[in-house]
Amino acid sequence: MTPTLQDVAMLLDLSITGDAVGPRVVPFTWLEDLEERFAGVATTIDPEDFNEHPQSKGPSKSWLLQFQPDLLAADADDYSVTRSLEAYLLWLFGYIMFNNSHGHCADRVLLPYAQEIADADEDAIPLYSWGSAVLACTYRGLCKASRQNDRNAVLTWCPILLQLWSYERIAIGRPMIDQSPYTQDMYGDTKGDRPTIGTLWYSQQVWTQ
Structure with missing residues (x-):
């Protein structure tokens, strides 16, 4: 029994069709390009409060967090909103979908x-086939973890996928779920707002003691 593409699609609603996701050649000037691209973003915070410089392996989490949507200026222009989206995507990729051994930064x-x-x-x-990439990353992370003896080893996979998969497939240790049916107005009327199985686990769960 192991997670499959069907599990990824049902639990995370990630696409399993499209172009493959793989390493790309990143220019050695990526850091300068990144800072230049974000230099004009209007936020409500003092940049000195987030003075941690992006690391050599990729932008750090604290650097990305200064571009959260709620920190944008009220009159932020479209360019600032676009860069905020880019920062969110980097956070999503680096800390949810593709956890890496760097720990403090998203991979460049x-x-x-x-x-x-x-x-x-x-x-x-x-x-892009994000579902396939997440599943492959999870398999690779599990393979590496099974061969590591270091107690401080960093696990590199998509932890939320394994957590939700275990809830669906293994009865032991999972939370109890409120089985009352959900109504459409709880999630909106459009197809994109419909809940995934993962959404239902997190929105209707009753944690056991």
């Missing part, structure tokens, strides 16, 4: 994907 190979999606028109967003 994810930079082109985040920028490409953020800059694309709404009707021209590139389609």
